[in-house]
Amino acid sequence: MAASGRDGKAGRDVLRTVGEASVLVLISLADRSRHGYALIQDIKEFAGVELGPGTLYGALDRLERLGLIEPLPAEDRRHPYRITAPGAAALRVHLDSLERVSAAGRLRLQLGGI
Amino acid sequence: MDGPRATLLVGAALRCYPARWRRRHGDEAAELAVLLIRDGKPAAAVAWSYLAGAAREWLTPRPGRRLSTAAWALLAAACSLGVSAALVTSAGPARAASTSQARGHVHCSPAPPGFLTRMVPAQGNSLVIVRKAGHDQPC
Secondary structure, eight states: OOOOHHHHHHTOOGGGGTOHHHHHHHHHTTTSOBOHHHHHHHHHHHHOOOOOHHHHHHHHHHHHHTTSEEEOOOBTTBOOEEEOHHHHHHHHHHHHHHHHHHHHHHHHHHHHTO | OOHHHHHHHHHHHHTTSOHHHHHHHHHHHHHHHHHHHHTTOOHHHHHHHHHHHHHHHHHSOOTTOHHHHHHHHHHHHHHHHHHHHHHHHHHHHHHHSOEEEOOTTOOOOOOOTTOEEEEEEETTEEEEEEOOTTTOSOO
């Protein structure tokens, strides 16, 4: 069940239901390829979230099944992953959606005077 | 926890994954566990994370995996059993009494005080249970 590139281009937020861990993994892979340990370290650094290894592999499998990431040839025992074009498109759509929600939340807090 | 015991614990958790997953990620997952434990993460936390991941892996529907189908069927059966039990429990007393849902078009005369015996919320609607001597019909 691979997410087609059309989904990202058409603006459907395919990342809405994949869970936070998958989104964090995709963000971590947005600038360059990484393997499991590097992903955990990077996510801890930019998001302050320490993913468990079981959660990480679940997210990697899910994203790969959706066609949003792909494995690269193994280096020793480590398998690096990289984001695919549909993955980058889906991440953009999701981040845009988050920005809209965030802006709405801030505006309402401002209007509420809280 | 010392090295060999931690390795045993994580190894046991990794063995809970399906064989297909172990062939694909097993070596890397074991190495990742070593690195995380070396960084100070408790071995039990690493093993628990793999154990939870293995459970999710088995429960994720995949074509051609019969155990997954069985697991989902079991889960669905448990859920339907729970829902049925909840329905039986909540509907029992209501069924015993005459019931009607409050609607605007009901042609009943206004009830005197104490006529309305109780209101029971049922599936988001207010279920009005009315019992009238000699009538005992939904109205």
